Amino acid sequence: MVGDALDRSSLLRAVDGLAADAVVHELTALRAAPTRHRGMVPTDRLREVGTANLLAAAESLGAARFITQSIILGYGYRDHGDRVLTEDDPFGQPQGDGCDPHLAAMRSTEQQAFTAPVGIALRYGMFYGGDPAEKRALLARRRLAVSRGGLLGWIHHDDAAAATVAALASVRDNIVDDRPASWADLFTAMAAAYGTPAPPRLPAWLFRLAAPYVATFAIDTSMRVSNAKAEQELGWKPAYPSYVEGLTPSA
Template identity: 45%
Template sequence: MTTNQKSQSILLAGASGVLGGHITRALTDAGHKVTGLGRGPANGVRADLMDRDALPRAVDGQRFDTVIHAATALRQAPMRHRDMYATDALRTDGTAHLVEAAQATGARRLISESMVFGYGYGDFGDHVITEDDVFGPRGSTPELERHVEGMRVKEQLTFEAAGLEGISLRFGLFYGPGGTDAILPMLRRRQLPVPADHGRLLPWIELTDAARAVAAAVEHGRAGQAYNITDRTPFGFRAHVLCVAEEFGLPRPMTVPRWLTRPMSYAHTMFATNMRVSSAKAERELGWTPVHPSCRDGLAALAARR
């Protein structure tokens, strides 16, 4: 296990997002100093990752030990493929610009948020995906290739950045404080129809558990390594939504045939995806374990706090 210095100075791109807020708290609790990077006024470094000229000026003269890329353009769950385009661009062009900025600040380490869908979209059957599986295979359609390419390029830029120890964290689907809240009004108004799972499973990760994994990677991650960050219990998408409804006392979602979701092209693809992912490497090397081993546990804890 690699152990890096405590009380690091960390630049966090995406600090104002839902995951970024949790990461900030986890790093601060671990004794690190966090500076946000983003366009909003709450950030210590005001800059747009997509502006290659302005970003170096924004960090000029500043020094950081570690830079974390957790920026996303998503403000709600993506329904159509085009909802992912801005985030795809952040993963390619935005990462390239952030690498240059990180190098300019003298940072030693770069940690990038990635997703398990970088292994591809589709039915993986009973195979349990580990970090030894191919990451970034060519997408089966032009739209899916656009998304997978974003994750593939982001990792390549992270691992190949000169002078930086690159680490990638491949997260499951997020839920939890600040994430699950968005679907509660939809369930309450019966506006969230979902298809049956038919045995399809997906990997999940509660947001505070995800943030703790980032903090663990800052201190214990090995350079050049990727880590899957998921809980221990894959859940079908409909099963997850049913669990939300049960825990919060809301109406069960209506079941619809999957073909009816075709206008929601990205969601339609997600509903057909079946994958089991192991986070054993992260548990072993980072000294991290999910507090919530399943989304049922995490949702029960979330509902109890409300």
């Protein structure tokens, strides 16, 4: 069925008389990575208001289990050094810049989810692999730029989907692969796998000017994130241990 997650009355009417065991919150307003902070405003609202409305729907449905989409960027858009981050590290803490509304929204969706009888948060890494035709076209036209930057946790779309199903029995997990990689490394490897020209490499100052929000994680963020808890508790392992395997032709 189709409902408006930002209109609680409409949403509750849509689920009236129905029942479910779980509600999985994967709402996003993103069609592509937003280049500027204002592009995150609709998704921030879905994480705050949409989560509250879906929790009301879950109660109406009798769904005790509530899973929300989160993201490892909630650990902070900064250089975390060489220490491996786990689920016990501070999450969604303000850092005094334009990222604070996004961090607050990530924290909000998790804290709200944990008010459910069984609340679950999946802290996904950065997705890749689910839109090869679109990315191939961008790379072929040299419309996807890179710059020297730090490391991020990545996850193939198929592995993220498998972990989401497995997480119906979990509480809070990092869903990343085994090998952090920079924005530049991944998209350069993607161009090679797709047979397109390498992405243009911009100096950091120009990248920040063209895409200030993307720069906060593609350049300024460096994090090594552990997936050990998800592997131990869910019996889940990424089918693609890194982007190298994830970008092979069979993937």
